[in-house]
Amino acid sequence: MPETDPQQPWEYTLHIPNDPRAVTVCHRTLRLILTMHGLITLVDVAELPATELVSNAVRHTKGPVALRVQWSPGVLRIGAWDADPEPPEPPNAWEQVAESEGGRGLALVRACADQWGWQPLSRHGRRGKYVWCAFAAA
Template identity: 80%
Template structure:
């Protein structure tokens, strides 16, 4: 049985961090033999990190955790302690580029949530989701 593992990528408040996070996640999952989860995981991580970078002014972090027998948890920490906006139903979303993040997370992940979480003396929150390996 595979052992559990976890990676944390600390990112600056910079729009380029979204691409760095997505590519890093793809490499992590590929190296761990989880290629079947890559596309969905990239979509979810992109939405979580985009929210962290676009809606806050401080640093952020992407956490990727694997727990046997087959759960991948993706999470984004940001420096804003306010709860995320509740996701709108996908049927109410337009073709707009923004406002769809958590609706996609809710639709594509097996489960998602958020919690207040301080890091390095910074108040903030942690928004996470999980995918089960097929």
């Protein structure tokens, strides 16, 4: 397997249909991307938050979705774009997660990632949002 220079930034975007089966495709694609770039140590911490971001986009919106995986030296950023411009619901506090029906996804993202956030996006006349999380490489 060719070595990847950890000082060189890279980025992948996977466009998926709004289909629950696509979440598994994203999960497996993320694992493959990180493994091929020699970031196997980040796979376990990144998979759950990435899966939650894509699951939320598929579950709570009607349009297409995209998974974005970016590497800048020392920082892995993963995000999900969807066609709904409405902001995500704020994550529940851990004390409320066990008692609530929903709100676990972003609470897990917040707990697992070093940072997370969202931003509205507009491109080619389409509006939406991008919800992301970041991990510092040890």
